[in-house]
Each structure stands twice: as structure tokens, then as C-alpha cells.
Amino acid sequence: MASLLDLTSQGDVATISDDAYLNRSLKLMDPQQLYELWERQQWQSQAIDLERDKEQWAALSDEEKEEHLWGLSSFFVGEERVTTQFSGLVMAYENEQEEAFLTTQQVDEARHMQFFDRYYREVMGIDHELIRDRLAYVRKDVTDAFVELFDKHLVEMGKRLIDDPSDIEAKVDFVTTYHMVIEGTLALTGQHFMLDYYEKEELLPGFAEGFGNIARDEHRHVAYGTWFLQQKCADHAMRERVQRTIAELLPLAAGVLVPKGYEVGDEYEFFGYTSQQQAEFAYSALSRRLKVIGVPLATASAA
Ligand SMILES: [Fe+2]
Ligand SMILES: [Fe+2]
Numbered sequence: 001m002a003s004l005l006d007l008t009s010q011g012d013v014a015t016i017s018d019d020a021y022l023n024r025s026l027k028l029m030d031p032q033q034l035y036e037l038w039e040r041q042q043w044q045s046q047a048i049d050l051e052r053d054k055e056q057w058a059a060l061s062d063e064e065k066e067e068h069l070w071g072l073s074s075f076f077v078g079e080e081r082v083t084t085q086f087s088g089l090v091m092a093y094e095n096e097q098e099e100a101f102l103t104t105q106q107v108d109e110a111r112h113m114q115f116f117d118r119y120y121r122e123v124m125g126i127d128h129e130l131i132r133d134r135l136a137y138v139r140k141d142v143t144d145a146f147v148e149l150f151d152k153h154l155v156e157m158g159k160r161l162i163d164d165p166s167d168i169e170a171k172v173d174f175v176t177t178y179h180m181v182i183e184g185t186l187a188l189t190g191q192h193f194m195l196d197y198y199e200k201e202e203l204l205p206g207f208a209e210g211f212g213n214i215a216r217d218e219h220r221h222v223a224y225g226t227w228f229l230q231q232k233c234a235d236h237a238m239r240e241r242v243q244r245t246i247a248e249l250l251p252l253a254a255g256v257l258v259p260k261g262y263e264v265g266d267e268y269e270f271f272g273y274t275s276q277q278q279a280e281f282a283y284s285a286l287s288r289r290l291k292v293i294g295v296p297l298a299t300a301s302a303a
Helices: 031-039 049-059 064-084 089-090 096-122 131-141 144-163 168-200 203-232 236-254 275-293 297-301
Strands: none
Touching: 031 096, 031 203, 031 275, 031 297, 049 203, 064 096, 064 131, 064 144, 064 168, 089 096, 089 168, 131 144, 131 168, 144 168, 144 236, 144 297, 168 203, 168 236, 203 275, 236 275
16 A cells, blocks of 8 residues: 555645545654654755856846845745744654654754855855854845744744743644644745746756755655644644634735735735735645644635
């Protein structure tokens, strides 16, 4: 019989092609299996060849450079946020297999930030000495919704876990925010369309290689989040918590990648695709994961 890993990318049920599998009885990959998968999938952010990217970048117009910088900035700053704000979840492990997986995820997020940092430094020429200074420069491009989600909600959720790592409700809120909304709905959607664009246009191949590795890691992370929430959502009150958090955060998440001059609900283009296509992709991925977790779709879709 085919394993979940054969049917999906990294055990992430949003990538399953047959909807018949999507229910609460679907057996997901557990933290030990996801840890072992991580061991097989190492890559080096500092070793990807960026020479072709440097040539292509130099040939872009100032306006084109601005567009790419804008699109990538939320990802660079986002990777820093999800690295530093992850510590509370590592503290909240319930057994050693989960502890091992969670530490790999924090390392992955640091590697993702390092890849963006190297790219901004070596290809885009933003050459401050410290990552912090480059991040401060890049922050000019993030939206108000980004600040609200990553600097307020995510930080607050992380603090609750650091204050009391045994607080299961805080852990469910954190994983819903981080794995379901930020990684699953937001990052993997942006990555899907951006990767498709760079590959089709044969543009910035080093970036596409690194970003492809990042997307593979993100599917593995979201697979953990789905597994965790499926376990906890055997309890009715937990299902309601997940619904509430998603309903609260989805409108905010929808505002994160809206370009300057537009608002949520406007039609605009994102790397060659319409905002409508982007929203449909995000919604479909979230719905698939929620079906497996056992959270009814109606409430989530009303968000
Ligand atoms: Fe990441
Ligand atoms: Fe991640």
C-alpha cells in the first residue's frame, strides 16, 4: 500500500490529489518519521550557485528590481520572525521524538533566513555587515498586516508558551497560528506562485533552487502541525479553539501580500497570477488540512 509520503509532498495532506483520503482517520506521519525525513534532506544555504543570478539581476531595470525586492521581503523578514519566535514551542515538547523534530524545524527556519540574507547581500547588493541591519532595511517593504501578524500575534502566542510550556491551549493556539496560518496558508501559497514564475521565466535559478528547498522544508513543518492538531482536536473544545484562531487570523493573513496601493478584496497581480487564483489556492490547501484535523470547513470558510 502506498505510504502517505508516496502520496504527498513531505506528508503534507494539502498536496494529496485524491480527496477521498481527507478525513480524521487518515494516519499522518508522526514526529519521529518527520525527524528521520529531515535527516535525509539536508541542504546548504551557503553552497547554492548564485553566479547566474548576479548576471540576471544586474540586467534588470530599477523598476523590476523593486518588484522582486518587494515580493521577497516578507519572506526574508518572515523567516527571521519564525526562527526567533519558535523557541516557546521547542520548550513545549511532550516527548523526546517531538523534541527532536521541533529542534530540526528551528534549525530549518534559521537556514531559510540565512539563505535570504546571503541572497540580499551577494545578489542584490544590500551589503550591511549584520543580518539585523539588512532586515531593518528590508522592513520598509512589509505591510501593516505583516507587522500585526508577525510582530504582535506570533510574538504574543510565543510568549504564552515560554511563560508556561505545559499550557496545551497555548500550544494549540501557537501551532494554529504558525503552522496552519503563517506557513500553510501564507508562505506555501506565495512560494507556489513565485517558484512557478521564476521557473517558467527561467529567472534567478539560484534563488529558485534555494526557495524550492525552503518550500520542501515548509511542507514537512506543516505536516507536523497537522499531525499535532489532529491529535489535540479529538477534543471538541480544541476544535473550537482552532476554528476561532483561524477565523481571527485569516483576514489578517490575506493582507500580508497585498501590494502598495491595493486593499484586501481588490484584484491585483502577484508574480503573474491574479489575487483570486492566489486566494483559491490558499483556501483549498487550508481546507484539506482542516478536513484531516477534523475542524468543520463552514466556520473556517466564513472567515
Ligand atoms: Fe521557513
Ligand atoms: Fe517553516
